[in-house]
Amino acid sequence: MPELPNTFKGAAHVYERAHIxxxxxxxxxxxxxxxxxxxxxxxxxxxxxxxIKRVKTGDFIIAGENxxxxxxxxxxxxxxxxxxxxxxxxxxxxxxxxxxAINNGFxxxxxxxxxxxxxxxxxxxxxxxxxKLRNLTTGKEAGFVPLSDFARxxxxxxxxxxxxxxxxxxx
Amino acid sequence: MGMTITEKILAAHSGRESIVPGEIxxxxxxxxxxxxxxxxxxxxxLRKLGINKVFDPTKILVTPDHFVxxxxxKSAKLSKHLREWREEQxxxxxxxxxxxxxxxxxxxxxxxxxxxxxxxxxxxxxTTMGALGTFASGVGSTxxxxxxxxxxxxxKVPESMLFELNGHLPVGVYSKDIILYIISKxxxxxxxxxxxxxxxxxxxxxxxxxxxxxxxxxxxxxxxSGIMPVDEISENYVKERTSDSYxxxxxxxxxxxxxxxxxxxxxxxxxxxxxxxxxxxxFIGEIERVKMDQVYIGSCTNGRIEDLRIAAQIMKGHxxxxxxxxxxxxxxxxxxxxxxxxxxxxxxxxxxxxxxxATCGACLGGFMGVLGAExxxxxxxxxxxxxxxxxxxxxxxxxxxxxAAATAITGTITDPRDFLKAQAxxx
Ligand code: SF4
Numbered sequence: 001m002p003e004l005p006n007t008f009k010g011a012a013h014v015y016e017r018a019h020i021x022x023x024x025x026x027x028x029x030x031x032x033x034x035x036x037x038x039x040x041x042x043x044x045x046x047x048x049x050x051x052i053k054r055v056k057t058g059d060f061i062i063a064g065e066n067x068x069x070x071x072x073x074x075x076x077x078x079x080x081x082x083x084x085x086x087x088x089x090x091x092x093x094x095x096x097x098x099x100x101a102i103n104n105g106f107x108x109x110x111x112x113x114x115x116x117x118x119x120x121x122x123x124x125x126x127x128x129x130x131x132k133l134r135n136l137t138t139g140k141e142a143g144f145v146p147l148s149d150f151a152r153x154x155x156x157x158x159x160x161x162x163x164x165x166x167x168x169x170x171x
Numbered sequence: 172m173g174m175t176i177t178e179k180i181l182a183a184h185s186g187r188e189s190i191v192p193g194e195i196x197x198x199x200x201x202x203x204x205x206x207x208x209x210x211x212x213x214x215x216x217l218r219k220l221g222i223n224k225v226f227d228p229t230k231i232l233v234t235p236d237h238f239v240x241x242x243x244x245k246s247a248k249l250s251k252h253l254r255e256w257r258e259e260q261x262x263x264x265x266x267x268x269x270x271x272x273x274x275x276x277x278x279x280x281x282x283x284x285x286x287x288x289x290x291x292x293x294x295x296x297x298t299t300m301g302a303l304g305t306f307a308s309g310v311g312s313t314x315x316x317x318x319x320x321x322x323x324x325x326x327k328v329p330e331s332m333l334f335e336l337n338g339h340l341p342v343g344v345y346s347k348d349i350i351l352y353i354i355s356k357x358x359x360x361x362x363x364x365x366x367x368x369x370x371x372x373x374x375x376x377x378x379x380x381x382x383x384x385x386x387x388x389x390x391x392x393x394x395x396s397g398i399m400p401v402d403e404i405s406e407n408y409v410k411e412r413t414s415d416s417y418x419x420x421x422x423x424x425x426x427x428x429x430x431x432x433x434x435x436x437x438x439x440x441x442x443x444x445x446x447x448x449x450x451x452x453x454f455i456g457e458i459e460r461v462k463m464d465q466v467y468i469g470s471c472t473n474g475r476i477e478d479l480r481i482a483a484q485i486m487k488g489h490x491x492x493x494x495x496x497x498x499x500x501x502x503x504x505x506x507x508x509x510x511x512x513x514x515x516x517x518x519x520x521x522x523x524x525x526x527x528x529a530t531c532g533a534c535l536g537g538f539m540g541v542l543g544a545e546x547x548x549x550x551x552x553x554x555x556x557x558x559x560x561x562x563x564x565x566x567x568x569x570x571x572x573x574x575a576a577a578t579a580i581t582g583t584i585t586d587p588r589d590f591l592k593a594q595a596x597x598x
Contacts, residue, residue: 070390
């Protein structure tokens with residue numbers, strides 16, 4: 001398995017609201033497919049029709065509390081990843097979204113300061129080892145609690161299924 | 172130190188004497204429930220990894236429910252995958268169209284849910300089944316794939332919140348009003364990552380149907396699970412359906428809870444959650460009588476037989492208002508058949524409702540009642556997020572089946588007690 005890089009850099013798409021739910025991230029009318037590229041076309045369409053036109057590979061989503069609440073659809077993670085998002089930074093997460101993220105080896109960081117110090121379009125960088133988020137556009141910095149060992153292990157293994165396979169191979 | 176019922180079930184399934192909240196455990200699973208939206212991607216993941224066998228076909232239940240009878244070619248493909256996979260795996264507990272039902276309703280109804288079990292399903296309302304004293308939690312497709320392959324899954328042991336429900340519900344007030352009230356108090360993230368445990372004297376008046384409505388909506392407060400102690404009512408429900416044996420777990424008196432709430436249900440009134448959060452609940456007397464373009468009675472929250480009886484009792488002899496399309500969707504085929512035998516379908520049809528076969532349908536904006544721009548719908552479902560039932564500019568109000576029936580008749584949000592009082596006066 002490739003080592004997880006320590007830093008990620010990208011442009012921010014900021015949603016200041018709390019409770020951005022999975023119906024908003026990927027509306028249920030599109031759940032009759034599950035290919036990332038197909039889902040990506042509709043990511044965030046009900047709350048931000050411009051998102052899919054603006055987003056580039058490597059970008060970040062920055063949001064408020066309880067990100068990803070509602071339905072358990074993993075399609076929410078796939079739609080965001082398909083759209084190019086590499087990292088979500090939220091004040092807090094709904095539990096199933098967080099599980100789905102780390103199970104997919106997708107970075108979901110909790111940093112309450114982020115929505116206050118980042119505007120859409122700013123370049124941001126996170127250092128997951130040090131637990132630091134930098135706004136490269138303004139120079140501001142904030143800390144965050146680094147991922148738990150368990151979450152990091154899952155993400156490093158590439159997600160839950162490769163993790164299980166690795167364990168089974170060792171046993 | 173004492174343990175909660177949730178901690179005990181998780182400990183027993185992970186080979187531990189005791190566990191504490193925050194720990195990560197690997198728990199063995201007793202039942203895995205599969206539906207047409209989240210299972211096909213899980214199966215595709217397993218295939219990609221070359222895992223071609225589920226851990227134990229007897230512990231898996233499959234029912235297509237979200238987009239069935241198939242609403243379009245893409246959903247037909249999902250159902251076909253599901254059907255072929257279950258055949259290939261030899262999964263016997265399969266509910267094909269004609270026998271099908273919404274997963275959280277059909278699993279307990281058909282006797283597959285027993286006290287003390289651990290249950291997962293790739294669906295957030297899996298919490299429903301906790302009303303039978305089980306640990307039941309919703310997961311995504313990757314978790315589902317891991318569960319199907321290995322029969323176990325990692326869980327962070329949740330803290331528990333205790334809700335003591337005391338007293339007797341007034342006439343016209345139902346379990347839906349209790350849970351909408353709780354969510355209005357604690358918010359859509361008030362129980363984030365936690366187990367919502369219920370006890371108290373008010374449970375004695377609640378049938379299993381009514382209880383499932385409460386645990387169903389744990390996720391709308393962010394909860395990991397909802398759970399109730401096993402009593403005579405739940406044991407009778409289980410014994411009527413299966414002779415399989417089970418273990419009952421109970422919370423210790425000195426168990427630790429992160430929060431405790433006491434709710435005197437005598438004080439409650441019918442509640443309506445305004446758009447667009449389930450936590451926007453208000454007592455019906457405090458809100459405007461907004462006009463409804465549609466009323467929807469159904470879903471895993473309120474599509475059980477008791478819900479239909481309550482709605483039919485109010486609708487009997489009335490017509491739905493002009494301009495208020497009313498759709499009734501029994502949660503399972505069995506509910507549909509019982510409603511037919513009891514004459515409820517006739518009452519709905521005479522009132523001018525449409526009655527559908529069991530499906531998730533418009534609850535998630537799939538089909539069978541999707542809303543157009545600016546349309547309003549009062550629904551007995553569980554979420555009223557932006558775009559949940561259709562166009563992002565539509566507005567969904569959540570309420571009990573009684574409030575839905577009263578609203579269907581008048582066309583504007585209406586207190587069901589107005590009708591119940593008139594009926595009592597006549598009798
Ligand atoms: S009825 Fe609605 S909430 Fe229940 S499982 Fe179906 S889509 Fe989900």
